[in-house]
Amino acid sequence: MKTHTSFYAPKYWLTWLGILLLRLLALLPFTLGLHVGRLIGMTLYRLLPKRRHVTDVNCRLCFPELTPQEREQFVKDVFKNNGIGIIETAWAYWGNKKRLQARTEYRGFELLDEALALGRGVILLGAHYSQIDLGGLLFSAYKTPVATTYREHNNPVMDAIITKGRSTFSIPVERKKIREIIRKLKQNLIVWYAPDQDLGRKNSVFVPFFGQTAATITATTNMVRFNNSPILSLHLRRKDDDSGYILEIVSVPGFPSGNEIEDARLMNLAVEAGVRKAPTQYMWVHKRFKTQPDGDQKLYNTKER
Secondary structure (H helix, E strand, O other): OOOOHHHHOHHHHHHHHHHHHHHHHOOOOHHHHHHHHHHHHHHHHHHOHHHHHHHHHHHHHHOOOOOHHHHHHHHHHHHHHHHHHHHHHHHHHHOOHHHHHHOEEEEOHHHHHHHHOOOOOEEEEOOOEOOHHHHHHHHOOOOOOEEEEEOOOOOHHHHHHHHHHHHOOOEEEEOOOHHHHHHHHHOOOEEEEOOOOOOOOOOEEEEEEOOEEEEEEOHHHHHHHHHOOOEEEEEEEEOOOOOOEEEEEEEOOOOOOOOHHHHHHHHHHHHHHHHHOOHHHEOOOOOOOOOOOOOOOOOOOOOOO
16 A cells, blocks of 8 residues: 555656646636536547547447437537536535535435335445536435445545545445445445446346447345345436536336346446436446457457548
8 A cells, every 4th residue: 555655756746736736626616617627528539539439439339320420429528528527526526515516406315215214225326427426425415424336546646535535425435345335234324336337257247238238247236135225226417508417316126136137237227217318428438348248349449530
């Protein structure tokens, strides 16, 4: 483990510069912040051709009904929303909590109350929306503490900053610490878990996501099984008029089914339902379909022309 002193080594100076920039971006008022975020997104669109290509492939696979012109606009909008997501992350860590929560519409939270009344904790099925960290801050207006699972960042300075930032509105738990996750459920807490990324073959099954075969982890089934905890899904999106956000709790019908493959399918359907409410606000920049049953991972290898 890196010591606190080693965080200030020269190799991390650029990281600290980026963190300083984030602190400054957190000062932006809401409307201006969205505008600056879109400019950042379009800058990244031009500077990151590989990620642009990945996003285009995902769009082509998941939204085949779009024309080439519509697909190009879709990809641009994804980058704009990811640029806004940078601003929203800054707001989540250092922004005005009450002002942001005042801009939020909360729907379906009575389902969460009913689930918590069972006393077995709640698995809250999340997803990698562009405003993922801000979603945690907005959710914290709900009184019951939420434990948020995460993957440790490769950069120890960034990991420390992210963990500290998320600690202001949640209880961060590294996703491999299953015993700690189960302990939180036994304490009747909410555990937010996002299983919508391709983590390879290990502990995964292949089920559809937006009509495409996707490696999907089965850990959610195990977490529900350990404590017989109810599961709900959290949908998050920015309003179309840019006035604020919608946090919506919905049920996951049929889960658990008694079969981990069927559970994974139901889970993907729940995530897909949330994404379809604001498709370009999802992180399509990730290689969601890189692992396939036949071992062919060349889907994203074509050079962008």
